[in-house]
Amino acid sequence: MQEQTASEAFRLELEYEDTSKLEKNVPSDPIRPAANNPATRRFVVTSERVAPTELSFKGMTLYCPPRQIKRWDEDEIEQKVDWGNLFFDLFFVAATYNVSYILTSDPYRNGFLYAVGTFFPVMGFWERKAAIHCRFNVEDDILHRILKAIELLVLATAVLHIRPKKYMSDLKNDFSMFGFALSMTISRILYLLQNMELYYFAVGQRQAIQQAAKGLFSRYLLIETTFFAAATILAGYHYYLDDDDGSLSKSANESYAYNSSYHRDLAAVEESNTTTDESSYIIDAPIWLMLAGHVASVLCMQITILFCFPADGRHKEFNVPMHIDFYMHRNGEWTMLMLGESIVSLLIVDVSNESKEFYTTFLFGVLSVIFLYFLHFASQPYHANQHALRRSKNTGIVWGALQQIYSMALVTLGAVFTLYLAYLGAEDGSEVSADFYEIRDQANRLFCIALGTIFATLDLMTLLHLGSKGISDRCKCKDTKNIRIAPIIFGLVRVAFLGFTFTMNQWEANPRNLSVIAAFNILVQLFFRHLGDKFGQGISSFHADH
Numbered sequence: 361m362q363e364q365t366a367s368e369a370f371r372l373e374l375e376y377e378d379t380s381k382l383e384k385n386v387p388s389d390p391i392r393p394a395a396n397n398p399a400t401r402r403f404v405v406t407s408e409r410v411a412p413t414e415l416s417f418k419g420m421t422l423y424c425p426p427r428q429i430k431r432w433d434e435d436e437i438e439q440k441v442d443w444g445n446l447f448f449d450l451f452f453v454a455a456t457y458n459v460s461y462i463l464t465s466d467p468y469r470n471g472f473l474y475a476v477g478t479f480f481p482v483m484g485f486w487e488r489k490a491a492i493h494c495r496f497n498v499e500d501d502i503l504h505r506i507l508k509a510i511e512l513l514v515l516a517t518a519v520l521h522i523r524p525k526k527y528m529s530d531l532k533n534d535f536s537m538f539g540f541a542l543s544m545t546i547s548r549i550l551y552l553l554q555n556m557e558l559y560y561f562a563v564g565q566r567q568a569i570q571q572a573a574k575g576l577f578s579r580y581l582l583i584e585t586t587f588f589a590a591a592t593i594l595a596g597y598h599y600y601l602d603d604d605d606g607s608l609s610k611s612a613n614e615s616y617a618y619n620s621s622y623h624r625d626l627a628a629v630e631e632s633n634t635t636t637d638e639s640s641y642i643i644d645a646p647i648w649l650m651l652a653g654h655v656a657s658v659l660c661m662q663i664t665i666l667f668c669f670p671a672d673g674r675h676k677e678f679n680v681p682m683h684i685d686f687y688m689h690r691n692g693e694w695t696m697l698m699l700g701e702s703i704v705s706l707l708i709v710d711v712s713n714e715s716k717e718f719y720t721t722f723l724f725g726v727l728s729v730i731f732l733y734f735l736h737f738a739s740q741p742y743h744a745n746q747h748a749l750r751r752s753k754n755t756g757i758v759w760g761a762l763q764q765i766y767s768m769a770l771v772t773l774g775a776v777f778t779l780y781l782a783y784l785g786a787e788d789g790s791e792v793s794a795d796f797y798e799i800r801d802q803a804n805r806l807f808c809i810a811l812g813t814i815f816a817t818l819d820l821m822t823l824l825h826l827g828s829k830g831i832s833d834r835c836k837c838k839d840t841k842n843i844r845i846a847p848i849i850f851g852l853v854r855v856a857f858l859g860f861t862f863t864m865n866q867w868e869a870n871p872r873n874l875s876v877i878a879a880f881n882i883l884v885q886l887f888f889r890h891l892g893d894k895f896g897q898g899i900s901s902f903h904a905d906h
Contacts, residue, residue: 587653
């Protein structure tokens, strides 16, 4: 049989959506057999002989089209580690670090607004990238390398301008809000261009790819980009054209106990003006638009998938399947970034008073993050077939929304640990110590809400992984199928512990004691997680089989 070149194979794939015809024209490969193997039939175009750009570096190739990784109702083949994704993730370490600093500078409502208003759009950047790489192989050609470099520059610029609320709200005198909004707008425009590339050039099931790209463009991306562009225009107007003098930068509730002398705020400036309620609406409008753009996009996707997609599986006709196993791997890396931010928050703190209370809080804070790491991966399925994304379209989309809330809660927890250590490590009577005393109750409230949200979202995501049958199996006797009392009592105890977590600040106000209680609370949750698997077919019960 005459060998086919890579270009000829690509031409055949573009011409025929059914790869079975392509297989007849491709010689068998002793390493990756092209025929008689259902698990690899769709990957004929990605064998080394047919598509060498996947397995070897082609630095002088101008352009190779993205290629669909898998098709519906077919097994997944393990993907290779992409070091470019890991390098991409490094920028989000700094992003979460800066978001955490917004909360340490102002743990009140306005500070939290700016924290979520910057975190969710940046997380959306990561999710958009992961969504493409879990569906398509993007080659390492010249044009895609240039695009990656531009994406990283845009991301770096956005991260650079994630600064405390007092700077980002000073629209007239500070570039931060405009720089962040502009960077996020450009990032979404780049993603729109990538969708156009998929629409016109992607290799695979052309009809499904085009329908999916069109839907993303019209229903989700255009909404988000419009909001981000509006925030950019508004912030740019105030920075470049507004003739009103004065700094609108500091609200009445802000104390900034942990800002001007701290090493992360090298460009700190003093300001004395306070805003009125009327002016606060003006200075906060851009960040509200950024948050609204992300929320509107997520809600539109939720409503479309939950209520508009057909329930009989026909949604597969206009969607490209995701490589679930690879996305689980990427999601695990993202969670490591969130836990890493908490570790960084605990380790990088100015300490002038190494007291017993400081070290107690530090040690139990680190233990809390370690236990959260154990708890997270004890709550995850080991195989794609047990993941909520594979179970159904509805469970998958709800799981994605919970993952965003869970990530923000992890960042918030790390920020409060920073506040605790800064306070306990400061000299008695110092400015930091005095200011923290005023915001201690708010910090404790944030701490309990963040920890309770982590537990609640993890439980809900676990239930989505299990599905209704898995939950039912937990509550029934394996032999008689009768309802058992023990799992029900166990569930009520878990709900009680969750309520206790949300209200810990009502019973204890000392940061050291709260840190100790939190560590033991997480340990109890970890015990509950393993104990719950004994009641039925739970997440961990899949480990032995895979």
